[in-house]
Amino acid sequence: MLSNLKEQPKDKILGLMALYREDPRPTKIDLGVGVYKNAEGVTPVMRAVKAAERKLVEEQTSKSYVGLAGDPAYSEAMCDLLLADSVDRARLAAVATPGGTGAVRQAFELVKMANPDARVFVSDPTWPNHVSILGYLGIPVVKYRYFDTETRAVDFEGMMEDLADVTSNDVVLLHGCCHNPTGANLNLTQWQSVIDLINDKGCLPMIDIAYQGFGDGLEEDAAATRLVASSVPQLLIAASCSKNFGIYRERTGLLIAIGEKAENTAVTQGNLNHLNRQNFSFPPDHGARVVTEILTDPALKADWMAELEEMRLGMLGLRQQLADELQKLSGSDRFGFIAQHRGMFSQIGTTPDKVEILRADHAIYMVSDSRLNIAGLNAHSVPVLAKAIIDAGI
Numbered sequence: 001m002l003s004n005l006k007e008q009p010k011d012k013i014l015g016l017m018a019l020y021r022e023d024p025r026p027t028k029i030d031l032g033v034g035v036y037k038n039a040e041g042v043t044p045v046m047r048a049v050k051a052a053e054r055k056l057v058e059e060q061t062s063k064s065y066v067g068l069a070g071d072p073a074y075s076e077a078m079c080d081l082l083l084a085d086s087v088d089r090a091r092l093a094a095v096a097t098p099g100g101t102g103a104v105r106q107a108f109e110l111v112k113m114a115n116p117d118a119r120v121f122v123s124d125p126t127w128p129n130h131v132s133i134l135g136y137l138g139i140p141v142v143k144y145r146y147f148d149t150e151t152r153a154v155d156f157e158g159m160m161e162d163l164a165d166v167t168s169n170d171v172v173l174l175h176g177c178c179h180n181p182t183g184a185n186l187n188l189t190q191w192q193s194v195i196d197l198i199n200d201k202g203c204l205p206m207i208d209i210a211y212q213g214f215g216d217g218l219e220e221d222a223a224a225t226r227l228v229a230s231s232v233p234q235l236l237i238a239a240s241c242s243k244n245f246g247i248y249r250e251r252t253g254l255l256i257a258i259g260e261k262a263e264n265t266a267v268t269q270g271n272l273n274h275l276n277r278q279n280f281s282f283p284p285d286h287g288a289r290v291v292t293e294i295l296t297d298p299a300l301k302a303d304w305m306a307e308l309e310e311m312r313l314g315m316l317g318l319r320q321q322l323a324d325e326l327q328k329l330s331g332s333d334r335f336g337f338i339a340q341h342r343g344m345f346s347q348i349g350t351t352p353d354k355v356e357i358l359r360a361d362h363a364i365y366m367v368s369d370s371r372l373n374i375a376g377l378n379a380h381s382v383p384v385l386a387k388a389i390i391d392a393g394i
Contacts (some may be wrong), residue, residue, distance in 0.1 A: 100240025178343025206336025
């Protein structure tokens, strides 16, 4: 039977990582993998995470299973962080998941259970795993215009034209902040227009928020999600703790489902629990406990917020440095968008052959769609990248 298996398509980012590891050039720069790194090229364990883990080691008395939905205290703490008081909690169901990817997968599974005929509208481009998971589940994908490769900003007119085709049977997938892979975000006025369209069409919005705190700040990055939550009758939210808590390998995520009426919450919660049971039974708990400890301890939360802000400002500084360096070398403002984008990524809007020139001639590794990880840079590598971009004719 196993001989009938077919080789699966290679993951582009994992393939890029392998090429980078094998490259002997000492000047090589990794801008492909989507992981935060400090100036030394290390993904650090945050101070508050270390402290929370020490406390857990000392005080935790059992490693027994938690409930199918995970620890309720984790869901409550995360809902406070994401939603504040923007929605009636009685309308809200939530489950812990293995990372933000697990939350996305469970959300799509829930959509398929609720409406087998649903289509999911995704931005063009979007995080590749969105489309991959939808394809695996057999859910039709419809792309809507999002990124203008000339201006490197949101093509809002094109986006709204394409979303005009949405029906009440469809799902519109949106990035809560720090759009991956482009770094280009909607402003709140544009968000309100999207909300108006969603309410007019009667479709189900879904928000994937994986970078809260990496863009304009914790509260600012949650503003769009809160606006949607307070304005629509139903909403799915897939959240990740990998980036803003730096606990990638702990696989800590949350899926929130907001229903129109509180009396339907128990049924929604039951379906979420059922999906967890079918896919992995009980969700992982260590990362969730760490997050809960941090968010419910004022001193730990303050230290976490301070370190997260240092990380955010560091990425903004690298963005500005790169934009300034490219302006100096090119004699134009055409790369000014880099300083305007937010989060870990920017898509510089060039062709795969130019990206290959960067790799082959300059040992600079980025995804073929020209997404670069700003957090993979430091003050010394920014000028190297800028010169390589100009030399490659980008």
